[in-house]
Amino acid sequence: MFDWRWDFVWEILPRLIWATGNTLIAALLGYGIAMVLGLVFALAQRTPSRILTMVVRELVEFIRSTPLVLQIFFIFYVGPQFGIRLSPWVSGMAAIGLHYAAYLSEVYRGGIEAVPRGQWEAATALNLSTARTYFRVIIPQALPTALAGMGNYLVGIFKDTPMLSVIGVAELMHTANAIGSESYRFLEPFTLVGVIFLAISLPTAWLIRVFERRVRRSLGMN
Amino acid sequence: MNEDMSKYPLRLEGSDKPMVRFMNVTKSYGDLVVLDSLDLDVAEGEMVTVIGPSGSGKTTVLRMLMTLETINGGVIYVDGEPLTHMEKNGVLVPADAKHMRRMRANIGMCFQHFNLFPHMTAIENCMEAPVHVLGLTRKEARERGLELLALVGLEEKVDEHPARLSGGQQQRVAIARALAMRPKVLLFDEVTSALDPEVIGEVTNVIRKLVSEHNLTMLMVTHQMGFAREISDRICLFYRGQIEEQGTPDELFGNPQRERTQQFLRAVTEAM
Numbered sequence: 209m210f211d212w213r214w215d216f217v218w219e220i221l222p223r224l225i226w227a228t229g230n231t232l233i234a235a236l237l238g239y240g241i242a243m244v245l246g247l248v249f250a251l252a253q254r255t256p257s258r259i260l261t262m263v264v265r266e267l268v269e270f271i272r273s274t275p276l277v278l279q280i281f282f283i284f285y286v287g288p289q290f291g292i293r294l295s296p297w298v299s300g301m302a303a304i305g306l307h308y309a310a311y312l313s314e315v316y317r318g319g320i321e322a323v324p325r326g327q328w329e330a331a332t333a334l335n336l337s338t339a340r341t342y343f344r345v346i347i348p349q350a351l352p353t354a355l356a357g358m359g360n361y362l363v364g365i366f367k368d369t370p371m372l373s374v375i376g377v378a379e380l381m382h383t384a385n386a387i388g389s390e391s392y393r394f395l396e397p398f399t400l401v402g403v404i405f406l407a408i409s410l411p412t413a414w415l416i417r418v419f420e421r422r423v424r425r426s427l428g429m430n
Numbered sequence: 431m432n433e434d435m436s437k438y439p440l441r442l443e444g445s446d447k448p449m450v451r452f453m454n455v456t457k458s459y460g461d462l463v464v465l466d467s468l469d470l471d472v473a474e475g476e477m478v479t480v481i482g483p484s485g486s487g488k489t490t491v492l493r494m495l496m497t498l499e500t501i502n503g504g505v506i507y508v509d510g511e512p513l514t515h516m517e518k519n520g521v522l523v524p525a526d527a528k529h530m531r532r533m534r535a536n537i538g539m540c541f542q543h544f545n546l547f548p549h550m551t552a553i554e555n556c557m558e559a560p561v562h563v564l565g566l567t568r569k570e571a572r573e574r575g576l577e578l579l580a581l582v583g584l585e586e587k588v589d590e591h592p593a594r595l596s597g598g599q600q601q602r603v604a605i606a607r608a609l610a611m612r613p614k615v616l617l618f619d620e621v622t623s624a625l626d627p628e629v630i631g632e633v634t635n636v637i638r639k640l641v642s643e644h645n646l647t648m649l650m651v652t653h654q655m656g657f658a659r660e661i662s663d664r665i666c667l668f669y670r671g672q673i674e675e676q677g678t679p680d681e682l683f684g685n686p687q688r689e690r691t692q693q694f695l696r697a698v699t700e701a702m
Contacts, residue, residue, distance in 0.1 A: 324545075326541060326545035329496075329541065329545060330541065330545035330546070330547070332496070332497065332498060332534075333496050333498070333534075333538065333608070334538075334558070334559035334563065334608075334611060335531060335535055335563045335611070336558070336559055337562070337563075340563075344558065345547055349548065427549035
């Protein structure tokens with residue numbers, strides 16, 4: 209029954225490791241997009257324009273309330289009907305970046321709101337510009353609060369990259385599935401996928417915690 | 431509110447030009463009127479202390495002057511120019527952000543809870559605005575900051591973060607930080623209220639020094655009656671959003687005319 213073949217493991221490992229590279233690129237690229245776009249979403253909800261605030265808030269709610277895999281399908285398969293033809297990679301990055309931007313914007317918002325009102329008032333009393341107030345006073349203090357959530361979503365985006373396999377991005381899951389279809393052996397490839405995910409997620413989560421502590425200390429907030 | 435703005439001068443000139451003038455200023459939150467047609471002048475170099483029961487609107491006076499609160503009626507002038515309004519086609523209209531920003535440069539404020547930037551050292555707190563608002567070089571701003579930190583007796587703590595300073599030390603950094611912007615008017619909002627009794631003296635000594643050695647215009651809200659009496663040129667007692675009585679410290683403390691003043695002074699002296 210339990211038929212584990214080590215020789216098959218060694219045979220497929222190089223392909224899986226190569227695919228792991230794609231998974232990491234997808235996760236980091238997606239996260240980069242999400243971090244920047246998330247900040248745009250968060251700050252857009254704090255402008256004096258009520259209309260902009262409302263539109264962005266509804267957009268964020270909409271993205272958070274629909275499944276990621278649907279968003280991926282939509283951009284890749286429905287996009288062309290509106291003349292937007294994107295490759296699997298670009299569609300995937302757009303979908304995953306947008307999806308996580310919505311979540312990160314909430315993390316940023318929570319962090320920004322946790323900064324005491326007195327900090328804003330001191331910045332006003334010193335006549336600092338709005339941009340300077342955000343980037344030098346508020347965001348550095350929002351960061352320690354936001355880091356825990358940001359770390360969770362980094363691991364989250366990494367674990368969600370297999371969804372890109374549905375539109376044919378050659379990441380880890382897609383490759384393991386292909387190996388299975390070719391060889392009719394699924395046990396080894398899928399087990400290895402699990403092990404590889406675990407081997408990356410666990411140390412990452414640990415590193416994030418170390419980084420969080422360090423940021424707190426460097427900002428003098430211990 | 432559609433107030434007739436033509437009764438307010440576009441600017442104050444000549445002999446009728448106090449450093450600060452509140453003219454018919456009203457502030458309300460919904461139905462709650464915090465300040466009711468307030469008229470108050472502060473002359474250049476004058477130290478005016480505002481006292482009164484809590485909820486009487488005294489802190490609001492400072493916060494409006496710092497533009498942390500908008501006003502619902504009237505005009506505030508600083509150094510002859512309207513702060514809350516600006517001239518447009520010969521009448522006063524509510525100030526835009528640019529006008530407010532220019533006028534705000536005249537005013538500095540120290541807060542009850544210090545509000546230092548916790549991720550910056552003492553000197554960085556003092557340099558941030560001079561460099562990025564006034565356009566000083568980092569070297570100039572550092573020199574100015576060091577001088578002011580020495581003035582408040584903290585030359586040893588220049589590179590410490592606020593978390594490593596006592597409350598009294600933090601408040602003194604906050605005073606240095608406000609002074610670094612060279613304001614014409616300095617506001618103190620209950621700056622000793624959050625301090626342990628044994629360090630209050632460090633902060634009041636600094637304020638005493640500012641009063642005796644510098645020609646700053648100051649407006650202070652405090653619960654320390656002894657200090658107010660000793661240091662102020664004039665004391666205003668607020669009651670329900672209006673000035674109930676004002677005068678020199680000796681007049682107000684020694685011979686209060688109004689019954690509410692007598693009641694308030696009796697209550698605070700009994701509490702001591």
